Amino acid sequence: MMAGWFTIAKWELLRSKLKFDIRSMIMLTLSLILVIIASYAASQTGMSMNQKIYLAAVSQPEVQPIIETDQRFDYVLVDRYTDSNYYEYNADVAIIGNNVYLGDTRKAASAGDALENTFKTYRELVLTAYNDVNNSHPVWITVHDLERPQDFQLAGAEETAENIKRGANTTVYPGNIPGAEGYTGRSGSVKTGSSTISPEEIAALDEMQGRAFFEKQTIATPSNFSPPIPFTAILYAFLFIFPIYFISQFYSTSLMDERTNKKGELVLAAPLTGRDVVIGKTVPYLLITMIIQTAITIYILGIPSTFADIERIFLVLAAIFPVVLLFFALSFYSAILSRSFKELTFASVFLSVIISGYLFFPAMFANIHAISSISPITLIVRLIENEAVLTNTYLFSTLPFYFVAISVYTFGTFIFREEDLFTQKAISGKIVDCFEIFLSYPYGSVFLLSIIFIPFVYMAQLMLIVMLFNLPLAYSIIAMILLSAMAEELVKSIGIYTLFKRKIADITLRNAIKYSILSGAGFFVGEKAVAFLTLAPIASSAFGSVMTMGTLLLIPLFLHITTVLISSLVMYKRGTHYYLVSVVLATLFHSIYNIVILRGLFF
């Protein structure tokens, strides 16, 4: 058993070594060096391709050095009279004396705004040159972060969330608001002194500007003072995700190779199970990725010197591991499904964009909004900023990744067999194959299938929250209701569709009702379990309430069964060709129910 996948893993490593012959290694190293040089050079500039987008007409030579500090401006030095007719030769702004005149276009208005910033920056530049902080930078700001009881409703939905909190979700809402005893202790630690942290020398200012990008800003002059936007989160996300993306490319190429060259047939014919082959092919890539991730973590956190440092590194790796696993699971599955390299490329780019979005955008709000904790990257940011991460926060953001990755691997392994790998079967056929195999197991039933799909639906809905965050609240709620109902109906009925389509069960009225009850009940059980386990952190936000809609009573159970019954009855009456129509019908019914329930709350 053990030796089976191990052999495959060894082969895989050997093969990939062969792929990188000396010629390609030289080319790759060379281009990597080029990338590093270019990135370094680019980072020395303003990192924006905004060179010479505005034209300024200038009549005094002393303004020239100011304009030259900003690459956005191109300028012409003209006499005063020509300067006043600046719009004739397409200049956006004219600087005459101490006045700046703007053209009447949007571009000119923008140029005026840009110019104000240029002056401000230049003033800072000149003042910094004086080695006299007390007179050049007299005002300093010290920012302190203070904890207080969390209460993070979305703007405008505060009252609704209050209602839900009081009514429906009382069981889910976290009750651990810190009490008064914590308050007195904390207030004692707050310093009211005013000049304890003021920097003594100009060097401190430079240092502060340099690290502002990497660390949370705590002291600044008003001109440098900026709101807490965790840009670092984006940077880290990129740093961690890029290697995963490239290695999963190699991983899926290797799987695809087996399929196109039919080398895999030999592997499958050997006394090895599909599972051995899958594990053997995956483990080497997984190991390499984790080694790279460890290197990145150590690069960011520094070489560990204490036990706590080592623990921190492990925690970061524990947060990134489920992400790697999901990337791999999806590349594995798309490598099995796709019919050509082109399809594989697009499928993997598509999936990477979606997962990156899921990781990326919530993480942008790290330190700002509680919704950010759905992304494991937020965990990493917190760990890097040396904050504690609670176990339930870890589970909340990583469990869905684990569940989805493992189920995708399981389903993929089901169809890791000759007839699916080496034939030109339609993609939908292959997907249905997975469910067919699952349902023909003794323990496989639509009840269990619905439960397995819960994390998928859950992730899809969280992704929707991220995507719909920028719409106006009313629209986003409606879109959210429709799309999440759609996702739920799809997964509840897919099992029944498979049963009917593949003739595992007879298409009778009795079966249609029986499986609907099973599937609906399965979904209900799973949903409640998820709500109980993980939704607590966001249950009080307005979006969370849509997802757990009606924790109240058994109405949801009845709803889930009814809606799936709609799809199964349509299939019973009309045949499985009408599957999509039946799902749309069920979705509509489901949405109407949700809207009726929510109407009192949102409109």
Added chain:
Amino acid sequence: MKTIAKKEFKELMREKTFILAIIIQLFIASFSTFLVIGLTSFYDPSTLGNVEMEGTSIAVVGTENDELFKILQESNIRTNLYYDFQPAYTDFYDRKIDAIIVTPVGSSGGTDLLNVDIYLPKSEIKATVVSLQLKEPLEKYEQSVRDIRTQRLPGYTPIEFNVIKRGLKTTSTYFEFIYVALLPLLVFTPAFISGGLIVDFITEEYERKTMELLLVSPASMIEIVSGKAFLATLIVPFQSFVWMLLLSINRVSINNSLQILLLVTIVAFILVMASTIISVLFRDRGVAQLLYSLILIFLFMSSYLFTNSPMNLVTRLSIESIGTLESWAWIGIYLLTGIFLYLAMIMTVKQDPNNI
């Protein structure tokens, strides 16, 4: 050459990969709008509107005569004055106020540094809103202190310019985001994708061992590769055109759109030629894709370094910030680069002993 292009086109359509490509681009676009809205409201409090402004109130710990307190009162911020920190903190904890400012001890005329302590609620969006509101009054305060203190600096003349604004209100952040980041990114994305597409077109034939079959037919290797490259380049301007159309519908006016399309096509040609050379040389999809990505990143990073890089050229063309002569000269340079790469591609194919 035509038949090869047709064959690839049919396959693209059959596999519906093209649709996936469009969806990817749509995703990028919707993420970008998320960024536009998100970042502009972050950087520019005025776009947040007055609703949020009224929603927050700030405690000022100090006295009525504090200069900072007066400036804060003048600006559009709800302030509550406290004489002591303790009651302010109690109200902060009870969510009656959202931030605390402790005014500095010294005065503008003094010599000590003036330290303003700001207490913000941790992990709350209000912290961002408050910081944005405070930035301007704090800068005003700094300016007023500086007006007095910079007189002590030898040879310093204040840099004061008065920007006379017209009715049009726009921020440079928003304007530059649209024209410097969004527009170039959108019109060039199809070109980036095509560069990756050609890698698959070519390596697929090698890995499936169908290249030999194609070569048995009367088509020569150069014709096969050119046919594929031709198709990969040709689909780019159509997609870019749709992006520009979509932006125009959203009231983003774009000047010189034909010249931009020409530039995008030339850049697509350059990328496609580069990755054709890579694919013919390395034949393995993984290696070729990785190499192409690295070169793409290299080219992208290099475009930060000089004026009239393709991205910058698109920006300058779209807002008419470049003269006719200059823009055509640069398009000519890129065209020459493309032709040079085309010749290099032919050389590579001819020199490869395995191909003919």
